[in-house]
Amino acid sequence: MPHSHHSHSGQFCRHAKDNLEEVVQEAIRQGFQVYGLSEHAPRYRVEDLFPEEADLQPSDLLKIYLEFLSTAKSLKLKYASKIKLLISIETDYITEIDFIKTSKLLKNEIQNIDYIVGSVHHVNGISIDFNKLTFLKSIKYCKKNEQGRTMNPGPPPFLELDSESEEEIEDLKEEEIIIFLNNYFDQQFNLIYKFKPEIIGHFDLCLLWIPNFNFKKNKLIWEKIKRNLKKVIEYGGLFEANSASLRKGWNTSYPSKDILNLIVSLGGKICLSDDSHGISYVGLNYKKMRDYLVDQGVTEIWYLVSSVEDMQEGDEEIKNDRGKVFARKMVGWDKHPFWNDK
Ligand SMILES: [Zn+2]
Ligand SMILES: [Zn+2]
DSSP states (O other), rough: OEEEOOOTTTTTTTOOOOOHHHHHHHHHTTTTTTEEEEEEEEOOSGGOOOOOOOOOHHHHHHHHHHHHHHHHHHHHHHHTTOOOEEEEEEEEOOOOOHHHHHHHHHHHTTTTTOEEOOOOOOEEEEESOHHHOOOOOOHHHHHHTOOOOSSEESOEEEEOSSOOTTTTHOOOHHHHHHHHHHHHHHHHHHHHHHHSSEESSSGGGTTTOTTOOTTTHHHHHHHHHHHHHHHHHTTTTTEEEEEEHHHOSSSOOOOOOHHHHHHHHTTTTEEEOOBBSSSSGGTHHHHHHHHHHHHOOOOOEEEEETTTTOTTTTTOOOOOOOOOEEEEEEGGGGGSSSGGTO
């Protein structure tokens, strides 16, 4: 204790800051014992790049990810006496191409990748968290029942937007949001079903721009959430409590209250992540997240340990075809000295 299962660095991700080694040193300084390095998976189409990547080709993203793996591996050894670093990949599931190519990457790099953070950042082909305008575009394409794209491939590639005003979020109709949420949770189910990720990344990222939307009264959505949670619980995956939402203006971490409570009541395993994108994000808002989780009755948390180096009695298997990590329970987690100076 404590742990984080999800992080990025500016060395291998254009929307993050700082070198990976500096991020690791900061995690050590703060007293993290387990820290997951989970750089974003490469994306495979020009329309899936982001504006800051407009000078790159999708093949460059693959090269960058492979460089990340070799750097992470050497840091894991270099700092082994100070911190347990685990190496991961945060997925996307934009189209089937992501599933096919990422599966191939995982197969080739099985020696180097300890686990997957399974995240959905796109609905109907469009980024939902890049900004409010791409989110609005995604909602629009859901309503039209069409696949869209984040970027116009150009050349040169550029961000392709339909809306100009962020205020349109306030004018969204309930039924539009429901179609969007329906597609998000179906896409997430695909991801869960096919990859069986060890960690489910920010389960309700779909609510980023609409945190107060009351989806619980919609039976269809609530049932889909339950379906997704149960599938993860069935193979023993972990749901991350992710503190990044707090820096984005939420007053809870992901997942929001109703979903967190449902996970707990179904017996799901919660773990911790800071989703850091640079030194200043390491452990950011962790104390607030702890207070939220304690408030919601999260009495035990789980974390990943390497099945090769570190197994103990009581560790639980995650039933997928990788088997490189086990889940370990920690009771009394909120009393750990780590929190004293947070
Ligand atoms: Zn990121
Ligand atoms: Zn993410």
